[in-house]
Amino acid sequence: MRVYDQVVSGPQAQETALDRLGLNLGREADARIARAVPVEAPIAIEIGGIGYAVMxxxxxxxxxxxxxxxLSEGLASNLDDIADIQPHAVEGGWIIRMMLPLEGTKKAMARARVRVTESSCGLCGIDNIEQVLRPLPPVTARISVERSAISRALASLPDHQPLSQSTGAVHAAAFCTPTGEIVLTREDVGRHNALDKLIGALAQKSIDPATGFFLLTARCSYELVEKTVRANCPMLVTISAPTTLAVERAARAGLTLVTLARADAALVVSGLENIAG
Structure with missing residues (x-):
């Protein structure tokens, strides 16, 4: 297994906005406040020296x-497919340079594009509707999760969100055991980016996504379903509602999808038979 030097969360993840006016919309007086805000920056991804995407x-x-x-883009099938990763800070943002095997590089070059997008949305380099709706591989992993495990994971999630606690403006993606224990969490201003970071962290730690479920603080868009399915994680839990395409794609791929998850209730969209208790 390859091991890479990590760029960890730190000062680059947030800034403190000093001397800002706290505007009161009631009867209290306005006040000057200091508040941390998350950094949002362009991250350019280069594959084999060619610009693939800017997120x-x-x-x-x-x-x-x-x-x-x-892994989510299908450019690599496992960690060993990635020959090298070099993140570099540049003026105004970051560049991540990756080296992939020939097949992955060819696929990247076929999709290459350089326009800026808001986040890693699962559509990188895809230029027609047929490709967007291409069939997903079926989820082969299966787990049984008690409803109390979902509640347990939701209750402990805030303790695993340091950036969210300081800024109140980022998403989190967590990997949980079938009993609801949170094993690993990653945060980002983009919900898709947070999930990509989580999938990458699991690969680096040799943790199989098939052995647990994903929990996300986000609306359940179809891209999150696709990334979960491609990771062969059997269950996705989100705190907000799903889109129609997310529902359809999850059902076709055999993904257990739980949405609108709260401490006392949740909407099981597909895979109800995998929820126990």
Whole structure:
């Protein structure tokens, strides 16, 4: 297994905005406040020396992000497919340079494009509707999760969100055991980026996504379903509602999808038979 030097969360993940006016909309007086805000920066991804994509993301855990991005995009099938990763700070942002095997490089070159997008949304370099709706591989992993495990994971999630606690403006993606224990969490201003970082971190730690479930603080878009399915994680839990395409894609791929998850309730969209208790 390859091991890469990690760019970890730190000062580059947040800034403190000093001397800002706290505008009161009631009857109390306005006040000057200091508040931390998350960094959002362009992250350029180069594969084999060619620009593949530019994403807007939080510049932390960039090696995890690069690995998860390559796996989610289907450019690499496992960690050993990625020959090298080099994140570099540049004026105004970051560049991540990756080296992939010939097949992955060819696929990247066929999709290459350089326009800026808001986040890693699963559409990188895809230029027609047929490709967007291409069939997903079926989820082969299966786990049984008690409803109490979902509640347990939700209750402990805030303790695993340091950047969110300081800024209140980022998403988190967590990997949980079937009993609801949170094993690993990654944060980012983009929900797709957070999940890519989590997938990459799991690969680096040799943790199989098939052995647990993903928990995300986000709306359940179809891209999150696709990334979960491609990771062969059997269950996705989100705190907000799903889109129609997310519902359809999850059902077709055999993904257990739980949305609108709260401490006392949740909406099971597909895979109800895998929820126990």
């Amino acid at each position: 807007m993301a939080t510049p932390s855990d960039l090696v995890d992000y690069a690995i998860g991005f390559a």
